[in-house]
Amino acid sequence: MTLVLKNVTKQFGSHKAVDNLSLEIPESEMFGFLGGNGAGKTTTFRMILGLLDRTDGEISWNGERINYGKSHLIGYLPEERGLYPKLTVKEQLIYLGKLRGMNKSGVVKELESWLERFKVPEYMNKKVEELSKGNQQKIQFISAIIHKPKLLILDEPFSGLDPVNVEMLKEAVVDLKEKGTSIVFSSHRMEHVEELCEHLCILHKGKPVVQGSLRDIKRSFGRKNLIIRGDEDFAFLKDHPGVVSYKKYMDGCTIQIENEDVSQTIFSALQGKGFIRKFELEEPSLNDIFIEKVGASYE
Numbered sequence: 001m002t003l004v005l006k007n008v009t010k011q012f013g014s015h016k017a018v019d020n021l022s023l024e025i026p027e028s029e030m031f032g033f034l035g036g037n038g039a040g041k042t043t044t045f046r047m048i049l050g051l052l053d054r055t056d057g058e059i060s061w062n063g064e065r066i067n068y069g070k071s072h073l074i075g076y077l078p079e080e081r082g083l084y085p086k087l088t089v090k091e092q093l094i095y096l097g098k099l100r101g102m103n104k105s106g107v108v109k110e111l112e113s114w115l116e117r118f119k120v121p122e123y124m125n126k127k128v129e130e131l132s133k134g135n136q137q138k139i140q141f142i143s144a145i146i147h148k149p150k151l152l153i154l155d156e157p158f159s160g161l162d163p164v165n166v167e168m169l170k171e172a173v174v175d176l177k178e179k180g181t182s183i184v185f186s187s188h189r190m191e192h193v194e195e196l197c198e199h200l201c202i203l204h205k206g207k208p209v210v211q212g213s214l215r216d217i218k219r220s221f222g223r224k225n226l227i228i229r230g231d232e233d234f235a236f237l238k239d240h241p242g243v244v245s246y247k248k249y250m251d252g253c254t255i256q257i258e259n260e261d262v263s264q265t266i267f268s269a270l271q272g273k274g275f276i277r278k279f280e281l282e283e284p285s286l287n288d289i290f291i292e293k294v295g296a297s298y299e
């Protein structure tokens with residue numbers, strides 16, 4: 001069951017919100033969909049789900065067009081959260097589960113098991129408005145997956161959650177992927193994408209500017225990070241040939257270098273200086289790549 005986008009474009013008046021986007025997301029894949037504010041992510045999600053008409057291009061899942069309202073195989077966690085505050089968690093989920101083709105006892109059984117897993121079994125009969133924002137987020141997540149969708153779109157799923165709950169939701173997302181769900185995942189937190197996604201796309205002003213496997217993207221970026229820790233003042237390295245950027249830390253520095261070879265010349269330059277506790281060459285982070293490709297030019 002592959003999700004395919006071919007040359008998809010969405011125009012609002014004269015503004016191209018999504019510009020000639022092509023993607024392929026196979027079964028059991030977690031795909032990172034990134035971009036600054038206003039890059040076109042939500043617009044793309046809405047087109048995939050059939051909630052918004054595209055201006056041009058083709059979108060298909062398993063060879064067919066998606067009708068989110070009618071499909072029981074799709075799950076969507078939108079960025080703007082929307083639960084009914086006056087309903088209890090159980091009433092809310094029964095309502096949403098029925099829309100997704102489930103019967104009441106099926107919903108209650110699944111809900112019990114998810115609330116247990118998320119360590120909040122006492123929420124079953126609580127009104128949504130009585131829950132904290134982060135806990136409402138867990139309930140909204142459950143509402144997106146209770147019917148075991150085969151395609152799941154998660155827009156910023158971890159926003160507003162504390163680190164313990166982020167880990168809990170991450171594990172749940174990985175389990176769903178391993179059971180065969182294709183997941184499209186958008187986040188402004190690059191470390192989450194690095195941890196969860198093998199393939200990704202970075203959108204900038206509606207256009208894909210980086211696309212492919214995380215490993216290849218990192219390798220082809222060329223630049224590396226050099227982590228140096230020690231008591232010396234390393235500021236003199238700012239002007240060293242091949243140094244792209246320099247970040248000072250209390251116990252050393254992290255330097256972005258043009259390529260691996262620069263680490264050798266820096267290593268030589270450090271000979272005879274103070275005691276070096278750490279000298280480590282790392283692949284660039286996704287954050288480095290994102291900033292380079294998208295810059296600070298948010299909407």
Ligand SMILES: Nc1ncnc2c1ncn2[C@@H]1O[C@H](COP(=O)(O)OP(=O)(O)OP(=O)(O)O)[C@@H](O)[C@H]1O
Nearest residue numbers: 012017035036037038039040041042043044079299
């Ligand atoms: N209904 C609409 N009418 C006109 N312009 C729109 C509409 N919806 C979105 N846009 C514009 O399309 C562009 C992409 O918006 P979109 O919401 O898809 O961005 P996004 O990547 O999801 O951003 P964010 O990370 O801030 O949520 C923006 O310039 C936005 O102003």
